[in-house]
Amino acid sequence: MANLLWLQGGACSGNTMSFLNAEEPSAVDLVTDFGINILWHPSLGVELGDNMKALMESCVSGETDLDIFVFEGSVVNAPDGTGEWNRFAGKPMKEWVKALSEKAQFVVALGDCATYGGIPAMAPNPSESNGLQFLKRERGGFLGSDFVSKSGLPVINIPGCPAHPDWVTQILVAVASGRAGDLTLDEFQRPKTFFSSFTQTGCTRNMHFAYKVSATEFGQRKGCLFYDLGCRGPMTHSPCNRILWNRQSSKTRAGMPCLGCTEPEFPFFDLAPGTLFKTQTVMGVPKDLPTGVNKKGYIKLTGAAKSASPEWAEQDMFVV
Amino acid sequence: MGAIPDKDSKTVLKEIEEMLADGLKTQTEPFPETAVEFSKLLDELRALEPDDLEGRLVIGGFTDYPYGEDEMRCQECIYYLVHRKWCDLPELSVPVEPNWWCRLWKI
Numbered sequence: 001m002a003n004l005l006w007l008q009g010g011a012c013s014g015n016t017m018s019f020l021n022a023e024e025p026s027a028v029d030l031v032t033d034f035g036i037n038i039l040w041h042p043s044l045g046v047e048l049g050d051n052m053k054a055l056m057e058s059c060v061s062g063e064t065d066l067d068i069f070v071f072e073g074s075v076v077n078a079p080d081g082t083g084e085w086n087r088f089a090g091k092p093m094k095e096w097v098k099a100l101s102e103k104a105q106f107v108v109a110l111g112d113c114a115t116y117g118g119i120p121a122m123a124p125n126p127s128e129s130n131g132l133q134f135l136k137r138e139r140g141g142f143l144g145s146d147f148v149s150k151s152g153l154p155v156i157n158i159p160g161c162p163a164h165p166d167w168v169t170q171i172l173v174a175v176a177s178g179r180a181g182d183l184t185l186d187e188f189q190r191p192k193t194f195f196s197s198f199t200q201t202g203c204t205r206n207m208h209f210a211y212k213v214s215a216t217e218f219g220q221r222k223g224c225l226f227y228d229l230g231c232r233g234p235m236t237h238s239p240c241n242r243i244l245w246n247r248q249s250s251k252t253r254a255g256m257p258c259l260g261c262t263e264p265e266f267p268f269f270d271l272a273p274g275t276l277f278k279t280q281t282v283m284g285v286p287k288d289l290p291t292g293v294n295k296k297g298y299i300k301l302t303g304a305a306k307s308a309s310p311e312w313a314e315q316d317m318f319v320v
Numbered sequence: 321m322g323a324i325p326d327k328d329s330k331t332v333l334k335e336i337e338e339m340l341a342d343g344l345k346t347q348t349e350p351f352p353e354t355a356v357e358f359s360k361l362l363d364e365l366r367a368l369e370p371d372d373l374e375g376r377l378v379i380g381g382f383t384d385y386p387y388g389e390d391e392m393r394c395q396e397c398i399y400y401l402v403h404r405k406w407c408d409l410p411e412l413s414v415p416v417e418p419n420w421w422c423r424l425w426k427i
Contacts, residue, residue, distance in 0.1 A: 274356035
């Protein structure tokens with residue numbers, strides 16, 4: 001039996017909603033089949049008020065073993081580093097986060113806000129938000145770059161806005177079933193099993209990417225979303241087109257650009273006017289090219305691909 | 321915005337060819353260096369009447385030849401549909417020739 005405690009900081013509950021929709025395994029499976037004892041969760045917890053506070057104090061004192069501590073949302077430090085803007089059970093949430101992280105065998109940051117600061121931490125960051133072990137790309141975050149939980153692992157980051165439900169439950173099962181040693185993390189502490197490939201991997205619009213045919217409006221049934229609509233699929237690490245959403249589709253398949261929500265910089269360009277859903281260009285050439293592609297090569301490829309483009313690439317295709 | 325109403329593609333193409341050949345002065349400069357500048361041009365185009373073909377050509381900065389040192393042309397632009405000979409940027413939506421160019425060019 002692995003005890004799990006889940007708290008929310010500067011959060012919209014999106015990752016909780018996603019988690020509750022998990023199917024393989026489901027949230028119920030975690031309890032019935034995989035031996036996870038959910039001590040408390042914002043949407044599932046039974047305890048309230050003083051009882052909830054006593055439960056957390058019991059984890060902090062060591063009376064109750066805390067195996068997995070999941071934190072959703074940013075760590076709010078405002079005003080002036082006090083964390084008073086986000087109080088919980090009698091004190092700033094950040095104090096609970098610090099104390100519980102020191103006691104937990106594993107600490108899991110869930111969603112872009114908990115991992116890298118996310119939307120709350122975008123400039124000018126009025127809530128003084130931080131991720132658990134990163135602030136955007138900068139290592140450190142609230143717990144500091146040297147932090148490791150009792151198991152010896154740093155914070156396990158599961159980014160996304162929200163994270164796919166199966167990423168969450170599968171990581172929790174791996175940890176709870178003693179297979180955490182199988183997890184290898186990338187430079188941003190994301191499990192490589194999910195975050196080594198790109199969003200573009202498996203995208204049904206890859207042929208339009210290859211032939212440089214652009215989608216110019218949301219939901220269009222032809223064209224690649226990278227060229228005009230700001231899709232970040234070619235440079236975002238996520239399995240969104242391998243592990244489908246609702247088991248049947250993805251943003252890009254449905255004609256909605258990838259926003260890059262599993263990368264530390266999300267939301268890119270701090271949502272400045274003119275940057276959302278628009279490919280950023282310099283003199284007509286995309287500012288951010290697909291990972292590993294240089295400008296000269298990109299221009300040559302464009303010319304060749306357009307010349308070779310078949311007629312069907314300009315027609316609507318079947319999309320789910 | 322969208323295609324010029326009530327006209328087939330060949331007729332519109334011919335009209336554009338004639339306007340450009342007759343020396344229609346279009347705004348080839350300044351080239352929109354950033355996405356924000358690009359968006360401003362799109363706003364100007366959206367403000368035109370749906371049948372204002374000349375307005376689209378002028379604001380778009382159309383030329384009937386490749387443009388600049390790099391000889392930029394529709395053929396390589398991501399909005400150009402090779403087989404339809406068509407500019408698929410919704411704010412323009414006009415038939416074009418592969419050797420033409422406009423300042424909304426993008427690859």
